[in-house]
Amino acid sequence: QKEVEQDPGPLSVPEGAIVSLNCTYSNSAFQYFMWYRQYSRKGPELLMYTYSSGNKEDGRFTAQVDKSSKYISLFIRDSQPSDSATYLCAMSGQLTFGSGTQLTVLP
């Protein structure tokens, strides 16, 4: 079993929809939780990070962490075609990644 499991997708939604992306993890030692976005043929880029349980909001994006359940989520409000990418959750200490969820937002 992998330390980080991510819903594989792919996920296809209409423009304006709310998107929910999820990961679970097994290692209680993970302290930082991150979401990276990767466009086709590019390297991943950090989208959001959080340390504690709870919600963190940045514009249309909200990262949610529940340490008791070992579950993290990324919500995208008012999704746009430009949000179409692969989203990867990641966790420290060694920056362990989930397998990624490919998202397509249809205009």
Next chain:
Amino acid sequence: DARVTQTPRDKVTEMGQEVTMRCQPILGHNTVFWYRQTMMQGLELLAYFRNRAPLDDSGMPKDRFSAEMPDATLATLKIQPSEPRDSAVYFCASARGAQGWDTEAFFGQGTRLTVV
């Protein structure tokens, strides 16, 4: 505009040949990661360095892979001999790590390796 630079961008080689991938981390970053990305396995950590010292290379097949940091501006990943199953995109990332873990790793554009 600080960025991680990887060379080459694309590499096609024959099975059995040696492959060397290079990475120039962002100036001032002291943590360097090597990842391999495939459709089946996703993004796998191969090795990472802090202050040029290898901290963990347990994800790397030791018999054919080697990673080094000859100096603070260059990290290399070598495969010898290469095999078709090594075909993947290899990413280098750097971070400004201090004690514990820093929050953001910056990725290069990757080296797309095809072994035929």
